[in-house]
Amino acid sequence: MNERIRAREIRVIDDNGTQLGIMAPYQALKIAKEQNLDLVEVSPTAIPPVCKIMDYGKYVYQLNKRAHEAKKNQRNIIVKEVKFRPTTDDHDYEFKKNNILRFLKEGDKVKAVVEFRGREISHAEIGRRLMDRLFGDISEAGVIEFHAHMEGRFLTAVIAPKK
Numbered sequence: 001m002n003e004r005i006r007a008r009e010i011r012v013i014d015d016n017g018t019q020l021g022i023m024a025p026y027q028a029l030k031i032a033k034e035q036n037l038d039l040v041e042v043s044p045t046a047i048p049p050v051c052k053i054m055d056y057g058k059y060v061y062q063l064n065k066r067a068h069e070a071k072k073n074q075r076n077i078i079v080k081e082v083k084f085r086p087t088t089d090d091h092d093y094e095f096k097k098n099n100i101l102r103f104l105k106e107g108d109k110v111k112a113v114v115e116f117r118g119r120e121i122s123h124a125e126i127g128r129r130l131m132d133r134l135f136g137d138i139s140e141a142g143v144i145e146f147h148a149h150m151e152g153r154f155l156t157a158v159i160a161p162k163k
Contacts (some may be wrong), residue, residue, distance in 0.1 A: 012052075143162055155158070
């Protein structure tokens with residue numbers, strides 16, 4: 001902005017949006033100073049660079065406000081984790097299944113994990129049956145993003161909410 005503009009000639013736009021034409025930076029700066037405004041380079045890659053006569057503080061404020069609005073409208077997708085064991089009882093299973101359904105309704109992804117301890121790993125089919133039962137119970141609320149697969153001693157699957 002102002003004296004830091006190093007191009008030989010620039011295209012100048014005044015604060016109302018009308019083009020003043022192509023001129024030397026010192027001429028544009030002189031016009032800006034007469035209006036008690038700043039000369040701001042808005043498009044440095046254009047040929048010739050485009051500069052606008054405006055209040056720089058107000059310009060920075062508008063940019064920050066637009067960035068804040070864009071950030072506010074974003075939705076962060078959180079991955080919730082629900083752990084099961086091969087020996088998980090029916091009541092506990094229902095409780096955890098209801099939590100998964102609630103998470104999916106809120107728009108979060110769910111990572112369902114069956115944890116095997118000790119010799120339980122030799123009966124991985126019990127964990128797979130548990131996962132298949134879970135997939136059947138929550139099929140109307142979510143879609144399977146990653147099918148059940150073994151990661152060490154954990155059987156893991158990721159479920160995403162339906163659109």
